[in-house]
Amino acid sequence: MEGVNQDSQDNDPYRQKVRMLAGREIPFDGEGFFWDPHQWSEEAAEVLAKEGGLTELSETQWMILRFLREYYFQNGRAPLNRQIKQGTGISLMEMEALFPGGIKYGARRLAGLPNPKTCS
Amino acid sequence: MATSEKIIYLDNAATAFPKPPEVLEEMIEVYSTLGVSPGRGSYDLSMEAEERVMNIRRQVCQFFGGSDPERVIFSYNATDALNTLIQGLIQPGCHVVSSRLEHNSVLRPLHHFSEQGIIQLDLVPFSPDGFIDPMNVVEAIRPDTSFVILTHASNVLGTVQPVEQVGAICRERHVPFILDVTQTAGILSIRMGEWGVSAVAFTGHKSLLGPTGIGGLILSPELDVKATRFGGTGRDSRSLIQTQTYPYRLEAGTINIAGVFGLSAGLHYISRQGMEKISARELDLARRLCDELNSIKGVRVYASNRHDPCVPIILCNVEGMDPEDLSTILDGDFGIATRAGLHCAPLVHQDLGTSPQGGVRFSLGPFNTAEEIDRVLEAMAEISRIR
Numbered sequence: 443m444e445g446v447n448q449d450s451q452d453n454d455p456y457r458q459k460v461r462m463l464a465g466r467e468i469p470f471d472g473e474g475f476f477w478d479p480h481q482w483s484e485e486a487a488e489v490l491a492k493e494g495g496l497t498e499l500s501e502t503q504w505m506i507l508r509f510l511r512e513y514y515f516q517n518g519r520a521p522l523n524r525q526i527k528q529g530t531g532i533s534l535m536e537m538e539a540l541f542p543g544g545i546k547y548g549a550r551r552l553a554g555l556p557n558p559k560t561c562s
Numbered sequence: 563m564a565t566s567e568k569i570i571y572l573d574n575a576a577t578a579f580p581k582p583p584e585v586l587e588e589m590i591e592v593y594s595t596l597g598v599s600p601g602r603g604s605y606d607l608s609m610e611a612e613e614r615v616m617n618i619r620r621q622v623c624q625f626f627g628g629s630d631p632e633r634v635i636f637s638y639n640a641t642d643a644l645n646t647l648i649q650g651l652i653q654p655g656c657h658v659v660s661s662r663l664e665h666n667s668v669l670r671p672l673h674h675f676s677e678q679g680i681i682q683l684d685l686v687p688f689s690p691d692g693f694i695d696p697m698n699v700v701e702a703i704r705p706d707t708s709f710v711i712l713t714h715a716s717n718v719l720g721t722v723q724p725v726e727q728v729g730a731i732c733r734e735r736h737v738p739f740i741l742d743v744t745q746t747a748g749i750l751s752i753r754m755g756e757w758g759v760s761a762v763a764f765t766g767h768k769s770l771l772g773p774t775g776i777g778g779l780i781l782s783p784e785l786d787v788k789a790t791r792f793g794g795t796g797r798d799s800r801s802l803i804q805t806q807t808y809p810y811r812l813e814a815g816t817i818n819i820a821g822v823f824g825l826s827a828g829l830h831y832i833s834r835q836g837m838e839k840i841s842a843r844e845l846d847l848a849r850r851l852c853d854e855l856n857s858i859k860g861v862r863v864y865a866s867n868r869h870d871p872c873v874p875i876i877l878c879n880v881e882g883m884d885p886e887d888l889s890t891i892l893d894g895d896f897g898i899a900t901r902a903g904l905h906c907a908p909l910v911h912q913d914l915g916t917s918p919q920g921g922v923r924f925s926l927g928p929f930n931t932a933e934e935i936d937r938v939l940e941a942m943a944e945i946s947r948i949r
Contacts, residue, residue: 453918523894534894539948544887560886560903 455557464489474547475557479514482554490552494542499552503540506530510553520555570898570934575717575745575875575905575925577767577774581828582928585771588827593820600819602796611819618826619809625829626743626762626780627753633781635812636822640744640765641667643779646812647740647761648672648711650787656708657682659737661694662909663716663723668742669909672711681708688913692721692865696728703735709760711740714752718910718923719865720848720875722746729758738785744768748832749841749873760785766821771928772828776821779812787812835928841874844926847935848874851924854939860946864914864921874926877916880942882949885922892922896941900924 454472461470464485469477474490476482487507491499499507509529513521521529526537534545541548546558571579592614601612619634628634637643648671652658660668662685676683686698699710710732715722725741732739738760743752747762748769754762760782766772781787793814795805805811832840849868856863860881880888889902904911904920911917924938 523890527894534891535945535948538883538887538891544884545890546884546886558886 455559471557473551473557475551476554479511479554479556482511487552487554494548494552496542500540502532503549503552506532506537506540506549507553510550510555514553514555520550520558568897569893570896570930570937572924572926572930572938573899573901574927574930575720575768575873575923576901578769578771578927580929581771581773582831585824585827585831586773588830589773589820589824592823592827596823597819599796599816602816615817615819615822618822621826621829622778623780625752626747626764627751627755627757628762628780628782629755630781630783630808633783633808635779635781635809636817637763637777637779638775638818638821639767639777640742640763641777643763643765643777644668644711644740644742645671646790647763647779647787648675649790650812651709651738651740652681653708654680655682655706657684657704657706658708659684659686659699659702659710661686661688661712661723662913663688663692663694663719663721664711664713664907664909665717665742665744666906666908667744668711668713669907685909688716688721688910690865691867691870692716692719693870694723694728696724696731699728700731703731703737707735707737709738709740711742713742713745714750715745715873715875716865716907716910717745717875718877718905718907718914718921720745720872720877720925721865722750722871722873725759726757732760733758745873745875748828748837749844751837754780754782761787766825766828769927770825770828771831772825773821775818776825778825781808789814840928844874844928844930845872847930847932848872848876848924848926850932851926851935851938852876855942858939858943858946860949861942864916876924877914877921878924879916879921880946880949883945885916885920888922888945891945892938892941896937898938898941 457472458469458477460467468481538544596611596614598607598611600615619631622634623631644667658681672683675681684702686694688694729739741759741762743762743764747764762780766776767774789804789811791814792804795810797805797810852866852868855861856866862879864877885902889900892898892900901923911920
């Protein structure tokens, strides 16, 4: 059917791509999310942050990334929106502004959480 | 406390929420007394249940302007109904006309058969303001066209399509016209007989205010749909051949009787409240939301002319912000539930230029208030300032 698959496969979130990052080969999806959250490291997050335009991650940014990861591994899923606010003590608008790329492509991606892929 | 107790719910195009308590009460009451297999047994209760279901077929038939209650077929939702229709109508080598405005409930079955080389498919385009041109349907119809299938209103943009004109075109050319009324049933009056519609496919859980798990088809007397699922119908059990009479031909297995009672309760509710009254209120609020969103710097509203025929659906984006982040902020910081992404209508977003991220959809229902719209506008103004 004409036009159904016009979007570039390079950005396909269901397609795995491997790249060298912080000295290791790490699989990512087409939107740059870690394929496996266990492959994440602080060094990898720092490299991704630099690529996104941050010279270094602030204490607040690290606190958010750590909260997201701890919650994910304790509960087997990413925190709900209200749980992010409760857990970090900052609003989602503030989080959006803190990360180039915002909440999904910034915070969540740097934290190594899986791509949410909701209705995309 | 459940999240739902405090949110402003603007995802009614996905499913209406909350449901009117009267609908749930009526559904439970009827199911409690008549929740047996309808017409399958010779005991009185089974016969009474069957009689009740037949009365509901009459109620549904009348609601959509159909002519034969026995041609009201219950399904699980609109996707199920559309699959029953599409698979029951196609023949190898046939040609089908549809549009780029469709939901995946139409696109995916058609794409499946097109990819397999079973059908040939033409999708008519839509204008930047969200409407198909009936003349494009005229041009797409060929001598071997089996049917035209269109959505009544876009689930992304809310624009109501010129289906009466398309119906006239199809009738003149003796091509069956299938109408997907998922987003309009319960908001707009649907007159399938008058419009030249051969079949409508609907779902019960959106603006008909019933539960999930119930939908259906209404067929015109001229349309024959072959069975693509087979099984027990409670009729002619000696035969290994599927029952050929409607509605049983297309209803293999026990129907969702609780859902049927809930659908009927939703229709009763709409009738009591007045469909025009409900939809006028929703459309007034949607028009105001659209107009005022348009005036917020950094907010882009798509197909925003609310003087065109539409249902209360609005698609927008905030410049420089991923739509999923916008929806996340609306929910987490302001308690406003919206739908971000592609809305299962990928071609609409491709043509709008919003693919692959999509947009944020606000869809209103009967319980939204002017105060809620005020809060949404305040939230959007505040969010747009951070970008």
